Amino acid sequence: MYEILAREDFSEVTFLLEVHYPLLARAARPGQFVIVMLHADGERIPLTIADYSVERGSFTLVVQAVGKTTNEMQQNCQVGSRLYAVVGPMGIPSHIGELNKVICVGGGLGVAPVYPQARALKERGAYVIGIVGFRNKDLIFWQEKFENVCDELIICTDDGSAGLKGLVTDGIKRAVDQHQDIDEVVAIGPPVMMKFCAEATRPHGIKTVVSLNPIMVDGTGMCGGCRVAVGGEMKFCCVDGPEFDAHQVDFDDLMNRLARFRPEEKQAYERWAQSDNCRLVQEEPNIH
Amino acid sequence: MAKKTIRNIPQERTAIATQGSKERIGNFNEVTLGYSLEDTLIEAERCLMCPQEPCVPGCPVSIDIPGFIQKICDQDFRGAYDVLAESTLLPAICGRVCPQEDQCEGVCVVARHLEPVAIGRLERYVGDMAITEGWVSEPEIEPNEHKIAIVGAGPAGIACAADMAKAGCDVTIFEALHRPGGVLTYGIPEFRLPNPVIDAEFNKVLELGVKVECNTLVGRLFTIDQLRNEMGFDAVFIGTGAGYPSFMGIPGESLNGVLSANEFLTRCNLMQAGEFPSKDTPLGLGRKVVVIGAGNTAMDAMRVSLRLGADEVHCLYRRTSAESPARVEELHHAKEEGVMFQWLTAPLEILGDEENNVRGLRCIRMELGEPDTSGRRRPVPITNSEFEFKCATVIYAIGTNANPIIGQTSKLKLNKWGYIETDDEQCSSLAGVFAGGDIVTGSATVILAMGAGRRAAQSMKKYLGINDPVDMEVSDPNQRRIFGIDARQKRFARVRLPEQDRVA
Ligand SMILES: Cc1cc2nc3c(=O)[nH]c(=O)nc-3n(C[C@H](O)[C@H](O)[C@H](O)COP(=O)(O)OP(=O)(O)OC[C@H]3O[C@@H](n4cnc5c(N)ncnc54)[C@H](O)[C@@H]3O)c2cc1C
Ligand code: SF4
Ligand code: FES
Numbered sequence: 001m002y003e004i005l006a007r008e009d010f011s012e013v014t015f016l017l018e019v020h021y022p023l024l025a026r027a028a029r030p031g032q033f034v035i036v037m038l039h040a041d042g043e044r045i046p047l048t049i050a051d052y053s054v055e056r057g058s059f060t061l062v063v064q065a066v067g068k069t070t071n072e073m074q075q076n077c078q079v080g081s082r083l084y085a086v087v088g089p090m091g092i093p094s095h096i097g098e099l100n101k102v103i104c105v106g107g108g109l110g111v112a113p114v115y116p117q118a119r120a121l122k123e124r125g126a127y128v129i130g131i132v133g134f135r136n137k138d139l140i141f142w143q144e145k146f147e148n149v150c151d152e153l154i155i156c157t158d159d160g161s162a163g164l165k166g167l168v169t170d171g172i173k174r175a176v177d178q179h180q181d182i183d184e185v186v187a188i189g190p191p192v193m194m195k196f197c198a199e200a201t202r203p204h205g206i207k208t209v210v211s212l213n214p215i216m217v218d219g220t221g222m223c224g225g226c227r228v229a230v231g232g233e234m235k236f237c238c239v240d241g242p243e244f245d246a247h248q249v250d251f252d253d254l255m256n257r258l259a260r261f262r263p264e265e266k267q268a269y270e271r272w273a274q275s276d277n278c279r280l281v282q283e284e285p286n287i288h
Numbered sequence: 289m290a291k292k293t294i295r296n297i298p299q300e301r302t303a304i305a306t307q308g309s310k311e312r313i314g315n316f317n318e319v320t321l322g323y324s325l326e327d328t329l330i331e332a333e334r335c336l337m338c339p340q341e342p343c344v345p346g347c348p349v350s351i352d353i354p355g356f357i358q359k360i361c362d363q364d365f366r367g368a369y370d371v372l373a374e375s376t377l378l379p380a381i382c383g384r385v386c387p388q389e390d391q392c393e394g395v396c397v398v399a400r401h402l403e404p405v406a407i408g409r410l411e412r413y414v415g416d417m418a419i420t421e422g423w424v425s426e427p428e429i430e431p432n433e434h435k436i437a438i439v440g441a442g443p444a445g446i447a448c449a450a451d452m453a454k455a456g457c458d459v460t461i462f463e464a465l466h467r468p469g470g471v472l473t474y475g476i477p478e479f480r481l482p483n484p485v486i487d488a489e490f491n492k493v494l495e496l497g498v499k500v501e502c503n504t505l506v507g508r509l510f511t512i513d514q515l516r517n518e519m520g521f522d523a524v525f526i527g528t529g530a531g532y533p534s535f536m537g538i539p540g541e542s543l544n545g546v547l548s549a550n551e552f553l554t555r556c557n558l559m560q561a562g563e564f565p566s567k568d569t570p571l572g573l574g575r576k577v578v579v580i581g582a583g584n585t586a587m588d589a590m591r592v593s594l595r596l597g598a599d600e601v602h603c604l605y606r607r608t609s610a611e612s613p614a615r616v617e618e619l620h621h622a623k624e625e626g627v628m629f630q631w632l633t634a635p636l637e638i639l640g641d642e643e644n645n646v647r648g649l650r651c652i653r654m655e656l657g658e659p660d661t662s663g664r665r666r667p668v669p670i671t672n673s674e675f676e677f678k679c680a681t682v683i684y685a686i687g688t689n690a691n692p693i694i695g696q697t698s699k700l701k702l703n704k705w706g707y708i709e710t711d712d713e714q715c716s717s718l719a720g721v722f723a724g725g726d727i728v729t730g731s732a733t734v735i736l737a738m739g740a741g742r743r744a745a746q747s748m749k750k751y752l753g754i755n756d757p758v759d760m761e762v763s764d765p766n767q768r769r770i771f772g773i774d775a776r777q778k779r780f781a782r783v784r785l786p787e788q789d790r791v792a
Contacts, residue, residue: 027509043568085466087503220464221691222531223551253542256644260544264570271565
């Protein structure tokens with residue numbers, strides 16, 4: 001269990017891990033996440049489930065190396081190695097209703113996690129418009145996977161090197177102009193992106209669902225560290241979410257709370273990057 | 289030997305050695321060091337061996353208290369342990385964390401004239417000795433074909449698991465966190481309950497053949513229904529605790545620097561954030577800390593803060609020390625260690641700086657008015673008594689609510705606060721599913737959770753048709769008991785609803 005079956009590097013910072021855990025593969029539903037510990041002294045970090053396969057007895061994570069733990073994962077999680085702990089699936093699964101036409105938006109970290117939703121919606125017979133955003137052409141991944149489950153796929157790149165030049169919100173604008181009958185938008189990505197997606201759909205009154213990613217500890221509702229402000233109420237993201245009505249979410253609050261440990265995160269990363277455990281420095285000559 | 293009377297017993301309760309308060313706030317070693325052999329023998333002499341033994345029903349699991357103390361007087365410690373082991377699985381833990389002053393010691397006859405017999409300390413002595421000596425009171429286990437699932441590895445689950453294993457069942461505990469123990473592990477700090485003590489007592493349960501599966505969130509990885517219908521478990525016990533911390537709903541609660549005591553203690557105890565950055569989990573503790581609430585959880589959070597280098601730690605409570613629900617010893621130790629108590633004070637708003645970090649609190653002074661429905665005098669705000677208070681960290685320790693996961697994912701009947709409904713025998717609304725501990729009563733105590741776990745085991749055996757060679761019925765003919773208490777349970781378990789600390 002928790003063994004890494006496959007790994008794929010999408011870019012210098014983004015990588016995919018396929019993890020062996022048959023029971024979890026059977027239980028997972030779109031919208032859910034897991035908590036991972038890399039080793040006994042590690043922190044507990046939440047990661048959204050990007051895919052799962054009962055046949056392969058596995059689930060997939062797409063990780064961006066941003067801080068100490070995710071950089072350590074990038075370095076150490078090779079095929080055949082094992083994660084120390086995986087708990088999940090956590091959170092309330094997405095409500096996959098009988099919808100006619102849906103937009104699934106993924107940006108950055110959110111591209112992979114929006115995939116199971118697009119697939120599930122497609123399986124329920126919805127017309128799915130996928131909108132995925134990347135910085136440039138070289139960073140695009142899973143295009144084919146998305147094409148297989150989307151009736152339309154709009155790829156957005158910041159520099160215009162592929163697809164539409166612009167942000168995912170430009171993609172939303174285009175889709176909304178072309179289709180007057182959108183039932184719902186699902187948007188997953190960095191908080192700022194989700195905030196702007198909410199603003200893009202608000203004037204049209206289109207129901208918009210976002211998946212929030214606050215700092216977590218246990219993921220079981222026991223600590224309240226993951227609390228988010230939704231419609232003026234406090235919710236615990238790990239048990240009341242992670243999906244909420246985008247038009248009710250206080251994204252500024254989320255962004256503030258995500259900055260809570262910024263000095264500590266920096267300290268931990270720098271300490272690790274300079275330590276013997278980190279092979280970034282030694283390996284550099286081989287890479288180039 | 290002459291009959292013992294209140295006049296001829298040692299008059300003073302034997303003092304217990306503690307680490308000095310200056311020294312101990314620099315470490316996480318145990319504060320209360322325990323009795324020596326000599327102390328133990330002297331203190332045991334203080335027990336009058338009253339024929340009416342009021343302390344026995346005073347104990348939520350009806351330990352034969354005069355019985356084990358008599359064995360101590362006879363210097364038969366192994367015998368004393370066997371008496372304890374009939375009723376409690378975790379004497380070294382209970383001796384340390386039970387609120388004895390509200391239970392056994394509170395009704396001790398000696399207490400009418402002198403300080404009560406130090407029952408908890410004697411229990412701890414014997415429990416510790418059993419650990420060092422490696423004593424086990426292992427019954428002959430006759431295996432049967434029943435498979436039992438226990439959800440949650442806290443005191444309730446552990447107790448139920450042990451009894452079912454002793455009855456010969458194949459028992460598996462499923463625990464959501466990466467380490468078992470429940471609040472004992474993630475909540476109560478080292479200096480009050482050292483990990484080796486928890487491990488030693490927990491290992492005795494493993495030695496009975498109980499299996500533990502950590503990292504398993506029941507309800508999400510599989511449901512209670514699946515446990516029963518697909519995974520082949522004949523009965524299920526739910527002991528998932530009440531961890532779901534309350535906040536007050538005042539402005540400023542999402543500022544950085546505001547956290548629940550559960551989060552604070554989990555970071556420190558389970559994740560060892562005190563050792564950041566050599567351990568990965570950060571804590572971000574400010575120099576000046578305010579803890580809201582005055583129960584055990586609040587005491588633990590304050591005392592951990594002091595040990596992690598906070599310059600000043602304040603306790604804010606809207607009532608007075610007399611109403612504090614903490615163990616007397618914890619309150620006393622917190623005072624000794626330098627916690628500053630702001631009694632009759634309630635927060636109105638948490639104040640932040642430009643970077644959304646906590647910079648202080650706006651508070652109001654209170655006075656005690658008429659008694660409320662719980663019989664405690666209701667605190668009422670004093671007009672024009674608002675003031676500001678500088679601090680960098682605010683920790684909420686005002687109680688917990690029911691964890692919703694099992695409720696969300698099963699058809700179990702819950703009460704209006706979300707706790708699982710059971711009858712006096714811990715049977716839930718679903719056949720073959722039992723529940724006990726904080727998830728039934730609301731936040732209570734270790735010993736009550738343990739008692740509930742054992743009572744559930746009795747009901748489970750009845751449900752499965754297992755003949756129990758050990759008769760758990762205790763001797764009081766006036767009170768119907770299925771292991772320990774049923775009528776009494778209601779009396780002890782203060783169902784602590786989320787404290788509505790809000791100023792009206
Ligand atoms: C800081 C603190 C200090 C305390 N001090 C004292 C004291 O001094 N004396 C005293 O008597 N009492 C004290 N208490 C109260 C006491 O610890 C609790 O009443 C007792 O632990 C309750 O036991 P339990 O078995 O019901 O639940 P818990 O100890 O809460 O254990 C429940 C377990 O179930 C697990 N779980 C939850 N949901 C799931 C799920 N869906 N699937 C799998 N596992 C799950 C949890 O992770 C946890 O490990 C204190 C509590 C706290 C928080
Ligand atoms: S278990 Fe608790 S209440 Fe019972 S005798 Fe021991 S200390 Fe007293
Ligand atoms: S992560 Fe602890 S309550 Fe959600």
